[in-house]
Amino acid sequence: MKILTANRLHDGEAVWFGTNGHWNEALAGAAIAVDDETVTALKRIGAEAFENNQVVDVELIDVELADGQILPKRLRERIRAAGPTNRNDLGKQARPAISRAA
Amino acid sequence: MYRYDEFDRSFVNARVAQFSDQVERRLAGEITEDQFKPLRLMNGVYLQLHAYMLRIAVPYGTLNGRQMRKLAHVARTYDKGYGHFTTRQNIQFNWPALSDIPAILEELASVEMHAIQTSGNCIRNVTADHFAGAAADEVADPRPYAEILRQWSSVHPEFSYLPRKFKIAVTGAGRDRAAIQVHDIGLHLKKDADGRLGFAVYVGGGQGRTPMIAKKIRDFLPEEDLLSYTTAIVRVYNLHGRRDNKFKARIKILVHETGTEELTKQIEAEFAALRDGELKLPDKDIRAIETYFAPPPLTPRPEGDDAVRLARLDSKDFADWLGQNVTTHKHADYAAVTISLKAIGEAPGDATDQQMEAVAALAEQYGFDEIRVSHEQNLVLPHVARADLKAVYDRLVETGLATANSNLISDIIACPGLDYCALANARSIPVAQEISRRFASLERQREIGELKLKISGCINACGHHHVGHIGILGVEKKGSELYQITLGGSGDETSSIGEIVGRGFAPDAITDAVETVVETYLGLRNDPSERFIDAYRRVGPAPFKEALYGREARAA
Ligand code: SF4
Numbered sequence: 001m002k003i004l005t006a007n008r009l010h011d012g013e014a015v016w017f018g019t020n021g022h023w024n025e026a027l028a029g030a031a032i033a034v035d036d037e038t039v040t041a042l043k044r045i046g047a048e049a050f051e052n053n054q055v056v057d058v059e060l061i062d063v064e065l066a067d068g069q070i071l072p073k074r075l076r077e078r079i080r081a082a083g084p085t086n087r088n089d090l091g092k093q094a095r096p097a098i099s100r101a102a
Numbered sequence: 103m104y105r106y107d108e109f110d111r112s113f114v115n116a117r118v119a120q121f122s123d124q125v126e127r128r129l130a131g132e133i134t135e136d137q138f139k140p141l142r143l144m145n146g147v148y149l150q151l152h153a154y155m156l157r158i159a160v161p162y163g164t165l166n167g168r169q170m171r172k173l174a175h176v177a178r179t180y181d182k183g184y185g186h187f188t189t190r191q192n193i194q195f196n197w198p199a200l201s202d203i204p205a206i207l208e209e210l211a212s213v214e215m216h217a218i219q220t221s222g223n224c225i226r227n228v229t230a231d232h233f234a235g236a237a238a239d240e241v242a243d244p245r246p247y248a249e250i251l252r253q254w255s256s257v258h259p260e261f262s263y264l265p266r267k268f269k270i271a272v273t274g275a276g277r278d279r280a281a282i283q284v285h286d287i288g289l290h291l292k293k294d295a296d297g298r299l300g301f302a303v304y305v306g307g308g309q310g311r312t313p314m315i316a317k318k319i320r321d322f323l324p325e326e327d328l329l330s331y332t333t334a335i336v337r338v339y340n341l342h343g344r345r346d347n348k349f350k351a352r353i354k355i356l357v358h359e360t361g362t363e364e365l366t367k368q369i370e371a372e373f374a375a376l377r378d379g380e381l382k383l384p385d386k387d388i389r390a391i392e393t394y395f396a397p398p399p400l401t402p403r404p405e406g407d408d409a410v411r412l413a414r415l416d417s418k419d420f421a422d423w424l425g426q427n428v429t430t431h432k433h434a435d436y437a438a439v440t441i442s443l444k445a446i447g448e449a450p451g452d453a454t455d456q457q458m459e460a461v462a463a464l465a466e467q468y469g470f471d472e473i474r475v476s477h478e479q480n481l482v483l484p485h486v487a488r489a490d491l492k493a494v495y496d497r498l499v500e501t502g503l504a505t506a507n508s509n510l511i512s513d514i515i516a517c518p519g520l521d522y523c524a525l526a527n528a529r530s531i532p533v534a535q536e537i538s539r540r541f542a543s544l545e546r547q548r549e550i551g552e553l554k555l556k557i558s559g560c561i562n563a564c565g566h567h568h569v570g571h572i573g574i575l576g577v578e579k580k581g582s583e584l585y586q587i588t589l590g591g592s593g594d595e596t597s598s599i600g601e602i603v604g605r606g607f608a609p610d611a612i613t614d615a616v617e618t619v620v621e622t623y624l625g626l627r628n629d630p631s632e633r634f635i636d637a638y639r640r641v642g643p644a645p646f647k648e649a650l651y652g653r654e655a656r657a658a
Contacts, residue, residue, distance in 0.1 A: 010129055011199035012153035053131040057149055057524075074581060076520060079529075080151045084521035086449055086531045090182060090197075091152055 001063050003030040003070065004042045005080070006055035014080045014092075015055060017045055023055060026092060027081040030070055032063070103164055103472065104249050104394045106214045113256070114211045117218060121145045122204035129201060142200075144224075145207070146217030150524050153197045157220040158210060162230035162248040162272070163191030163475040165215075167462035170473055172213045174458035180206050185458070187443060187451040189515060189566055190269075191229050191475040192220055196522055218256065223264045225255035225336070229271045231279045232476035235397060236438045236484035238430045242299055244274035244291045246392040247328060250383065254329050261336050265343035266351035268336065269308075281477060281593035283307045283316045284569055286353045287335060292322070300324045305335060305365075306357030309563035313599045314354040317362040319369065325388060327373070329381040334372035338365065398470035398485055403435040406488025413492040420495050422544060423506035428491065437488050439469075441481040441498060442505040442513065446542045449531045450516040451479030460501040468494050477566075479515055480508065510547040511555055511620065512538040515566050519559025519576060520583070526559035528576025528583035529609075533557055536613045541620075550620055553634045554592070569593035571635045572619060573600040574612065585612040589619065589646055590638045603643055604651050615650060622649040 004017040005027075015023040016030040024030070033039040039060065046058040062073040072078050083091015106114070121141070128138045142148075146157040158173070165173075173193060177185050180202045181195040188194055198206060210216055219226055228248040235243040251270060255261065261268070273280040274291040282288025288304035301323045307316030323331050339353045342360070357365055414421040429438040441461060443451050453461075461481055465473045468490045474482035486494055498504035507513045514537065517523065519530030534557055541547055556570030560577075567573030573588035584606040591600030607615045620634075622645055627637045638646075 007149055007153070009135075010201045012149060012197075014152055050135070053128075053135075056135050075578075075583065076151070076526070079520060083152065084531070085529060086521055086535060 001065070002033045002039055002042065002060045003027070003063050003072075004033075004046050004058070005030075005061055005077070006046065006049065006058040009053055009056055016081075017042065017049075023049065027070060027072070030063075032070065033060070103166060104161070104245075104391075110214070114214070114216050114218075117145070117216065118204070118207045118211050121207065125200060125204050140222070143221040144218070145203075146220035147200070147203060148221065148524075150196065150518075150522050151520075152522065154200050154203070155522070156195045156198050156203060156206065156217060157188070158193050158195075158215060158217045159220050159227045160191050160193060160215075160475050161252050162228055162234070162245050163232050163477070164230075164234075164245060165473050165475070166471045167466040167473065168471075169213045169215055170458050170462035170465070172209060172215065174455040174462070176206055176209060177455040177458065184452050184454045186449075186518065187453065187475050187479050187481070189477050189479060189517070189564060190220075190227055191232070191477055192227055193475070194518075196518075221267075222262075223266050223268075224262050225251075225258065225264075225268045225270065228252055228255070229269070229280055229285075229477060231273045231275055232474040232478075232480075232482045233279060233429060233438050233484060234274060234474075235395060236429075236431050236436075237275050237277075237279075238432050239277055240275040240432070241292050242274050243392070243395050244272040244280075244289070245395050246388065247289065247291065247301075247325070248272050249391055249394070250328065250388070251332065254332075261340060264336070264340055265345045266348070266353075268339075268353070270332075276595065278593075278595040278597075279476075281566070281569065281597070283595075283597035284309055284313070284566075284593055285316065286339075287332065288316050289328075294322050298324060301328065303331065303335075305369075306354040306362075307597070308352050308354040309566060309568045310352070311349055311561050312352075312355065312358075313563070313568040314358065315597050315599065316354075317357060319362065319366045326383045326385065327377055328383060330376040330379065331369075331373050333381055334369045334376055337372055338368045342368075397432075398472070400433045400436055400485065403487040403489045406435050406491070409489045410491060419499075419504075419506070420492060422548075423495055423504055424491065426506040426510065426548075427508040431485065435488055436485055437491060439483040439486050439491070439494060440476070440508040441483065441503050442507055443480050443503075444507055444513050444538065445502050445505045446507075446512060447535050447539050450514050450534050453481070457501050457503055460497065460503065464494055464497055478513065480513070506544060507547060509552045509554070510544075511541045511550055511553040512547060513554075514538060515554075515556040515570070517558050517565035519557075519565075523559060525562060526576070527561075527578040528559050528585065530557045530559040530565055530574075530576060533574060533576070533585065533609070533612055537616055540613050540617060549630070550624065551630060551633055553620070555616070556591075566593060567591070568599050569597065570600060571633075571638070572616060574616075577606060579606070583609050585609070585615075587612075587615060587619065587650075589643060590635065592635055601643060603646055618649050619646055622646050 018024040271285040284307040290302040303320035304316035469483040516530040516534035520526035557574040558565035569591040588600030
């Protein structure tokens with residue numbers, strides 16, 4: 001299971017490509033690829049967004065579902081999705097409205 | 103302190119204009135990321151996990167109140183209210199928008215600061231002893247030479263695309279507080295028998311994947327030959343350093359693979375061809391640069407002795423701070439003050455905008471407007487009258503900057519690690535915080551004595567773990583964080599690389615392991631005057647291995 005993530009070009013904000021067809025500031029609601037076909041589709045979307053100068057550092061990352069929530073497998077990606085673990089007042093975790101948005 | 107001349111000013115302004123234009127074109131989609139990335143790196147702009155990061159140069163760690171206030175302003179206006187002081191004596195902001203960076207650079211240029219050459223395969227910010235110009239044990243202030251090197255190396259056409267980054271450190275004292283033996287070039291300023299100034303030259307030190315202690319290739323290089331000799335070294339490196347493998351590209355590998363003797367021969371041959379040319383430093387030029395670093399007017403303040411004696415009797419906290427964070431100055435009425443950025447449980451090296459403002463105000467009121475950033479991620483007021491120490495201390499207490507832990511176990515160096523850094527394998531900051539909380543008692547810390555604990559979140563070793571008396575390296579194993587302990591490293595005039603003590607520890611076990619190491623040391627030291635590093639050098643790793651792994655090894 002994979003989702004597509006990147007950083008937004010103009011401000012560097014970590015973003016995920018969502019089922020709503022947008023690059024969202026929250027991981028929840030990310031479009032999940034489950035087979036070769038959907039992985040290829042996500043890859044293409046990532047490449048295009050990079051070409052269009054919307055985002056940089058595009059990456060497909062491994063995730064799993066835990067209680068219906070998308071959870072990245074690597075700690076690195078979990079930290080990107082939440083913010084620094086030593087500062088709850090920074091990053092997405094400091095903006096609950098964003099981090100919970102679908 | 104050095105002031106920009108017309109050339110410096112127009113050079114920095116031109117660079118700001120150039121990079122602003124590049125950012126604008128990137129945002130408009132006129133240049134690609136592949137074209138832009140090397141340009142942004144030349145201007146100190148990285149992309150990290152959560153956002154861009156801007157690294158700003160603090161040449162040889164010296165800045166004034168106005169500059170510190172500007173950093174506070176940048177933190178408040180464009181970032182999230184804090185900055186991170188680094189082991190390269192620089193400052194990093196973790197959250198700037200790319201679109202704001204031109205404005206930030208313009209603001210910085212107005213106080214003679216920039217982010218040039220804080221990244222990329224060029225000669226980086228030259229670092230120096232943070233007590234330079236103040237230390238009682240100093241032969242001469244090393245910063246004029248660091249400034250000469252800065253001017254020479256800034257956008258040096260021959261050395262802008264080296265095989266890899268290149269770091270130079272300078273000290274002017276016998277006690278090496280600049281870790282010169284783990285730099286690409288280390289310079290130890292000293293005097294020869296006739297009283298002339300010159301340098302012992304070390305080459306090929308470094309940390310990272312392949313840590314090495316530098317080799318001394320010259321015992322005395324006259325000061326006028328500084329640039330010719332440095333050019334000779336960097337030229338030989340530029341020609342022969344490996345470009346085929348990033349991990350083997352630093353000069354330490356060239357020194358190692360070529361052999362010190364052969365490489366020295368090549369450097370000396372190059373130097374012989376250069377030494378009487380245009381790079382020879384005229385005495386009047388050196389002295390002219392030196393005037394910028396002339397000591398402030400340290401008027402006699404003999405009332406300091408009584409003031410300190412009384413204040414000490416009055417407050418144990420002040421007495422503790424005095425004992426730990428105040429260093430002897432050249433002038434008996436003055437002292438150098440270390441401002442700890444390692445409050446218990448805080449992220450090492452981080453300072454809020456308010457703390458920066460407070461330090462700026464103290465420097466202006468009590469410190470001849472001078473501030474230093476130390477490679478140990480603290481700040482220093484190098485010249486404070488002893489008579490003013492109590493006033494300075496009281497103000498530091500108000501802003502949470504009076505932690506009396508300089509050189510103790512909670513004075514931890516830690517890199518940003520996986521909480522911020524895109525290259526990290528494991529977190530550093532939470533490990534530092536937990537160890538700091540475990541050893542929070544100042545009484546216990548003082549009982550343990552001098553102990554340098556350093557943490558890196560990956561093998562790049564920005565947290566200098568190789569030269570920590572206790573070093574901690576974060577690695578990723580099967581998707582989890584694991585922490586390796588090294589023991590016996592040191593980054594002073596008796597530099598050594600720490601040795602891995604055994605298998606790593608999980609995040610919830612690393613603090614216990616550190617405590618076991620410390621308790622083992624306390625149990626075996628000859629007496630309290632035998633520091634951890636000295637005890638380790640005497641007994642070796644065996645007792646520590648036994649304490650950490652013995653029981654379970656025997657059970658297995
Ligand atoms: S040591 Fe590694 S994790 Fe730490 S700042 Fe350097 S590159 Fe990042």
